[in-house]
Amino acid sequence: MGSNRPIYAGLTSPFPRPERLVAATRDLDRGRTTPELAEKAFVEAESELLALEERLFSNVTAGYLRWNDLFRPIAESWVGFTVGPLTRWLETNTFFRQPILSAPPRRTAGAIASRLPPPLATRTSTARVLLPGPYTFTQVLENRSGASEFEVLLSLGRLLGDEIRDLGGLGYRVFQFSDPILVTDPPEGPAETAVLQAYQSIADAQPAATTVVWTFGAGAGPALPLLDRLPVSVVGIDLTDTEPEALRPGPERLGLGLGIIDPRTTLPETLGDTVGVVREALRRRPSASVWLGPGAPLDLLPARPAEQKLLRLSDVRHTLLREGVA
Numbered sequence: 001m002g003s004n005r006p007i008y009a010g011l012t013s014p015f016p017r018p019e020r021l022v023a024a025t026r027d028l029d030r031g032r033t034t035p036e037l038a039e040k041a042f043v044e045a046e047s048e049l050l051a052l053e054e055r056l057f058s059n060v061t062a063g064y065l066r067w068n069d070l071f072r073p074i075a076e077s078w079v080g081f082t083v084g085p086l087t088r089w090l091e092t093n094t095f096f097r098q099p100i101l102s103a104p105p106r107r108t109a110g111a112i113a114s115r116l117p118p119p120l121a122t123r124t125s126t127a128r129v130l131l132p133g134p135y136t137f138t139q140v141l142e143n144r145s146g147a148s149e150f151e152v153l154l155s156l157g158r159l160l161g162d163e164i165r166d167l168g169g170l171g172y173r174v175f176q177f178s179d180p181i182l183v184t185d186p187p188e189g190p191a192e193t194a195v196l197q198a199y200q201s202i203a204d205a206q207p208a209a210t211t212v213v214w215t216f217g218a219g220a221g222p223a224l225p226l227l228d229r230l231p232v233s234v235v236g237i238d239l240t241d242t243e244p245e246a247l248r249p250g251p252e253r254l255g256l257g258l259g260i261i262d263p264r265t266t267l268p269e270t271l272g273d274t275v276g277v278v279r280e281a282l283r284r285r286p287s288a289s290v291w292l293g294p295g296a297p298l299d300l301l302p303a304r305p306a307e308q309k310l311l312r313l314s315d316v317r318h319t320l321l322r323e324g325v326a
Contacts, residue, residue: 005325006289008058009317010128012176012214012236012259013297014070015063016306021045042066043118050119052307056314059128059174062117069096070132070178071140077111078159080104084142090180090217092300099141101152107159113167124171133179133213134160134198135187150194157198161205174210176236177202178297180217182227183241192226203231212236216259216296221246228254238295239277240264247285256287259295261313266305268312275319282325290325292317 017025024041027033046062053060067073069089075081075097084098112131120127134156143152164175187195202211213230216238220227227235228250235250236257250256258281260274282290292313298306 005287007292007317007320007325008289009292009313010053010057010059011061011063011298011310012257012293012295013064013130013178014067014299015049015061015065016299016301016303017065018045018048018303021065046117046119050117050123052310054126056310058126060120060123060126061128061130062119064117064130066115066117070130071096071099071137073112073115074132074137075099077108077115079106079108080145081141087140090184092296094297094300096140099137100144101141102144104145104147105152105155105159107162109166112163113170120172121170125173127172128174128176128212129164129167129172130176130178131160131163133177133182134202135195136179136181139181139185150190153191153194153198154201157201160198161201161203164202164209164211165205168206168209173208174212175206176212176214177232178214180215180296182213183215183220183223184218186223186226195226196229196231199230199232210234212255212257212291214257214259214293216241219243219246224248224250234289234291236291236293239281240295244277244280244284247281249285250287252288254287255289255291256282256285257291257293260292260316261294261298261309263294263296263298263300263306263309266301268305268308269316271312271315271319274312274316275323278316278320279325290320 021041024038028038049063075083080103082100084100086095087098089096138153211232212234213232214236220237220242234255234257238259240262
């Protein structure tokens with residue numbers, strides 16, 4: 001029995017750098033290689049990963065291998081920001097450079113487009129653009145601007161809206177906002193209203209875009225009432241953190257993203273068990289479309305186990321398409 005429900009799959013975070021690329025960047029930092037050879041290593045790694053993605057998925061990322069963390073492209077290019085100290089990312093053993101906001105933020109036009117993986121410039125219609133969610137971005141930055149937290153959140157929503165409007169003009173169509181703090185520390189009261197306003201700015205800027213909010217790091221159950229109100233195309237929930245039993249029906253307009261690959265272990269997921277979990281999640285939360293991917297960022301893993309997990313992700317999608325979903 002087949003399924004006519006659209007089922008997509010793909011990367012939801014930067015991919016881990018393969019060992020030879022890690023070695024090349026380390027050698028460049030220590031003066032043991034040239035920028036040209038390091039660039040060659042980046043191009044080769046991006047090309048190999050892109051070829052794998054194009055074989056397995058309909059959306060591609062080329063891995064975002066040049067990004068040191070999710071916030072760095074903005075912290076390095078938008079006016080008002082500087083790059084701060086190393087900071088632990090949620091409850092993981094990975095780190096990011098904390099953005100420091102010292103003045104009202106302003107976009108630098110074209111800066112994010114220039115920092116996307118180069119291969120995506122020729123594949124805009126199938127590319128998935130990864131951006132920080134406005135709430136998580138507001139929560140992780142150090143605010144020295146004098147503006148209130150709510151004012152910063154609303155400003156970031158408007159600026160991210162302007163960003164995807166410009167990227168949409170270049171042909172990009174799918175935008176993922178990684179916003180885990182929506183579930184690890186859900187906003188309440190006025191903060192919840194501000195989150196909705198920030199995402200409304202994004203929706204108004206590019207109404208035809210596919211917008212995905214991806215969450216992880218804690219059970220999504222308590223945050224579902226807010227997630228269901230977000231003016232986005234897809235809400236992503238990590239099934240490593242959220243039991244399917246915690247799900248409930250949402251608005252018919254929303255697609256459902258399911259984090260079914262666990263980057264906290266190198267062990268590959270079991271095909272039958274994973275397909276069963278997806279079926280149970282969809283039984284409890286029917287959805288017009290399904291978006292499968294890693295839950296938490298996949299760059300928690302070394303590159304080789306991460307690649308094996310992408311193969312398993314593709315296997316799950318094809319099994320669901322072939323056999324149908326509940």
